[in-house]
Amino acid sequence: MQKFADYNFTGKRVLVRVDFNVPFDKSDSFITDNSRIAKSVPTIQHIASHGGRVVLLSHMGRPKGKVDPKLSLGRIVQTVAALVGKHVNFCDDCIGEKAVEATKKLQNGEILLLENVRFHAEDEGKVKQKEGESDADYQVRKQAMKDAQLAFAAQLAECGDCFVNDAFGAAHRAHASTSFIASYFPNDKMFGLLMEAELEALSHVVEHPQHPLLAIMGGAKVSDKILLIENLLERVDKLIIGGGMTYTFVRAMGGHTGNSLCEEDRLDVARSILEKAKAKGVELLLPVDAVNADKFDPEAQCCSSPVDATPDGWMGLDIGKESRKLFHSKIMESKTILWNGPMGVFEMKPFSEGTFAVAEALADATANGAYTLVGGGDSVAALKVAGCENRVSYVSTGGGAMLEYLEGKKLPGVEAILH
Structure with missing residues (x-):
């Protein structure tokens, strides 16, 4: 584990897991409380000001592994930019060639927000036992999902050179983007400033x-x-x-x-x-x-x-x-x-x-x-x-x-x- 304050971010794609799961009003038009975003601003600003290329990962809501425009992180890009005080780029996926290329185009100090990780069921990795399903078959499906989670985490990891977990609100979840992903950065993983403060x-x-x-x-x-x-x-x-x-x-x-x-x-x-x-x-x-x-x-x-x-x-x-x-x-x-x-x-x-x-x-x-x-x-x-x-x-x-x-x-x- 690295110490955030001592790490050299210059020129690196810094994959930062944040918790931007902010609430919207009843009309689903306005963010009613942006504090979850605001709390991670110091982490983002530190990385950007020290030459890092910030790649933000987050979930929003419970789309259950399906794309839902109402839960797209594209809706909060302007809010993130306003709070950070810098332009924020957006990619409409969090894995695959398009996402990886978007991270490679970043210059030092630039910021990219990737799409909702929960648009992929492999992030949460939920598996429920079906009615009438044997325990043995259920265990086989659970293991298959765990393997899929690891594979998904590996794809997420392709978007960064180091990993910063700043999502304390999701720290109790054994999800691909919160815990599995860290194994792909054995020597380049650390807590962000918010996580450090919480702990x-x-x-x-x-x-x-x-x-x-x-x-x-x-x-x-x-x-x-x-x-x-x-x-x-x-x-x-x-x-x-x-x-x-x-x-x-x-x-x-x-x-x-x-x-x-x-x-x-x-x-x-x-x-x-x-x-x-x-x-x-x-x-x-x-x-x-x-x-x-x-x-x-x-x-x-x-x-x-x-x-x-x-x-x-x-x-x-x-x-x-x-x-x-x-x-x-x-x-x-x-x-x-x-x-x-x-x-x-x-x-x-x-x-x-x-x-x-x-x-x-x-x-x-x-x-x-x-x-x-x-x-x-x-x-x-x-x-x-x-x-x-x-x-x-x-x-x-x-x-x-x-x-x-x-x-x-x-x-x-x-x-x-x-x-």
């Missing part, structure tokens, strides 16, 4: 945290966060649980949850987590009060109650005022803080205050010297709406990748560069 931020929380270490977990379901919570219990001093999954814990402790979201089949899991936290000396905090609604609607009638005494016919959709005060005090006591998941249905204005209060508390803690890491699509979106995006230490670009890293899993896109 450094995660290491700061997981490997070298300043204590007290606090994790704030929100979201709807305990089942989505079991592995994450269990792994965090080995590391954190305090754990705040909010969002919809609060009520599975409340029910597990004998509380009344009304019509609130509750995973009845996860009550034993919730009790186990509570017991593990107690055994390990981790302070596990749940909301003490809630804002309830009589229906899941922004125009719903609202009331407040203790979190374990939700009235019949009502559902908890946000944390209450006392919970906000409690969580703020715990956040301000901490030196390292990880936040993943909202405290309620923040997309609906009547139920956004709890999540925004946590965002403000993290900003206050950061200003007070704490290290704060926020990741996960909903958390990041809430942080932006609250106006706190630039007031925390680090905002991760990879929700799924970040969660799998924190669960203790190896990320294929990372391992492929390291080994």
Whole structure:
């Protein structure tokens, strides 16, 4: 593995795997959030300014191995050019003679964006067992697809002289363009600046945290966060649980949850987590009060109650005022803080205050010297709406990748560069 800052890019075709899977508005006409592109701009600019010939690889959406004009990366060329501050060339394929020739025509400092890698099914390499198919036949098809992935990665590799992985958002995927491709550059592969920053931020929380270490977990379901919570219990001093999954814990402790979201089949899991936290000396905090609604609607009638005494016919959709005060005090006591998941249905204005209060508390803690890491699509979106995006230490670009890293899993896109 090479070190990005020390590598001599001059005159080389630099194959850079980025994550340009940006969202469009409902009319499918405008990019609603270009931050995934913006985050890789420093990597692109560094290579170009140091004489490299930048060749960008990315996926967009889920075309399932078929060409879909609505998912063409040609649609974002002008946005990439505007953010990078340079002209960006485009090729309507990512493999084959046409793509290779386009890379060879590049001059030092020039940039080329290749077409969506997922227009080829071999990138993802998905194989599902067919109804009635024997395990033996299924394994044969899986191996055939893996061979096809390697062949596809080899074709992608023909477009570059070295490989830079800067797509943290796709690092948890064992795809041809994220992990298989690295094997074709055994002595010329490295992380980009974004990947380096992401891994450094995660290491700061997981490997070298300043204590007290606090994790704030929100979201709807305990089942989505079991592995994450269990792994965090080995590391954190305090754990705040909010969002919809609060009520599975409340029910597990004998509380009344009304019509609130509750995973009845996860009550034993919730009790186990509570017991593990107690055994390990981790302070596990749940909301003490809630804002309830009589229906899941922004125009719903609202009331407040203790979190374990939700009235019949009502559902908890946000944390209450006392919970906000409690969580703020715990956040301000901490030196390292990880936040993943909202405290309620923040997309609906009547139920956004709890999540925004946590965002403000993290900003206050950061200003007070704490290290704060926020990741996960909903958390990041809430942080932006609250106006706190630039007031925390680090905002991760990879929700799924970040969660799998924190669960203790190896990320294929990372391992492929390291080994």
